Amino acid sequence: xxxxxxxxxxxxxxxxxxxxxxxxxxxxxxxxxxxxxxxxxxxxxxxxxxxxxxxxxxxxxxxxxxxxxxxxxxxxxxxxxxxxxxxxxxxxxxxxxxxxxxxxxxxxxxxxxxxxxxxxxxxxxxxxxxxxxxxxxxxxxxxxxxxxxxxxxxxxxxxxxxxxxxxxxxxxxxxxxxxxxxxxxxxxxxxxxxxxxxxxxxxxxxxxxxxxxxxxxxxxxxxxxxxxxxxxxxxxxxxxxxxxxxxxxxxxxxxxxxxxxxxxxxxxxxxxxxxxxxxxxxxx
Numbered sequence: 001x002x003x004x005x006x007x008x009x010x011x012x013x014x015x016x017x018x019x020x021x022x023x024x025x026x027x028x029x030x031x032x033x034x035x036x037x038x039x040x041x042x043x044x045x046x047x048x049x050x051x052x053x054x055x056x057x058x059x060x061x062x063x064x065x066x067x068x069x070x071x072x073x074x075x076x077x078x079x080x081x082x083x084x085x086x087x088x089x090x091x092x093x094x095x096x097x098x099x100x101x102x103x104x105x106x107x108x109x110x111x112x113x114x115x116x117x118x119x120x121x122x123x124x125x126x127x128x129x130x131x132x133x134x135x136x137x138x139x140x141x142x143x144x145x146x147x148x149x150x151x152x153x154x155x156x157x158x159x160x161x162x163x164x165x166x167x168x169x170x171x172x173x174x175x176x177x178x179x180x181x182x183x184x185x186x187x188x189x190x191x192x193x194x195x196x197x198x199x200x201x202x203x204x205x206x207x208x209x210x211x212x213x214x215x216x217x218x219x220x221x222x223x224x225x226x227x228x229x230x231x232x233x234x235x236x237x238x239x240x241x242x243x244x245x246x247x248x249x250x251x252x253x254x255x256x257x258x259x260x261x262x263x264x265x266x267x268x269x270x271x272x273x274x275x276x277x278x279x280x281x282x283x284x
Contacts (some may be wrong), residue, residue, distance in 0.1 A: 008077040011084040014091040014117015018195035022118050035081040044088040066100045091119050095139040121164050124191035124223030134161035153182040158229040165224040172218045180206040185269050186227040193220040238276045
């Protein structure tokens with residue numbers, strides 16, 4: 001068991017991703033004992049502290065101040081103070097500041113203490129219905145040029161594990177379209193507003209999720225889970241898809257349901273198949 005009654009220490013503390021009841025007893029105790037709390041946004045951390053009826057010294061520690069603040073915070077630890085690092089929500093260091101501070105702490109011989117808490121990535125994974133035995137966390141795609149975003153997706157497309165991305169409301173449709181283009185029409189799920197009142201999980205192929213986003217806009221904080229790659233994956237020919245489509249029609253299935261069934265089973269685009277079928281009809 002980690003000794004937490006020692007002198008100075010750096011704690012990495014996970015905070016709720018929505019529902020404040022998810023804060024552990026141990027996390028509450030560490031926050032009560034903290035001398036200094038390092039946080040991304042003081043307004044967000046103050047909401048949590050007000051909920052706990054705590055008043056603490058806050059130091060802003062965000063992406064753009066990591067390098068300049070790391071020495072100051074670790075000097076406090078060496079002076080015998082308990083410094084607690086939190087992010088706005090979830091675990092520090094997971095798509096949030098923390099990695100640089102932890103690395104510098106070890107360089108100084110200061111072993112950080114982790115106080116586990118919620119993680120949107122893991123919560124989204126287990127509620128998605130996609131395989132959770134193996135997963136790869138990518139986080140946010142680069143905000144730069146599309147070329148850079150494509151390069152990232154090309155790097156991860158063949159990984160045989162469920163892929164985890166963070167997406168934002170204003171970029172959701174753009175991200176889904178690019179993922180569909182680069183990865184193919186894979187099974188996927190969007191978990192949004194986890195642990196909050198409007199929690200929702202949307203499941204389907206990437207194409208179906210993209211269509212759904214157009215019909216009902218996505219809002220809030222979101223995790224996108226995508227079926228992992230299969231190196232042996234080969235997309236059936238358009239004629240093979242059309243043949244399966246005609247067979248399902250012959251069995252009494254509607255055109256829309258037949259297209260959907262083929263897209264889901266074969267991980268192909270129902271729009272492309274529909275265009276192919278309509279194109280062949282015009283030639284007849």
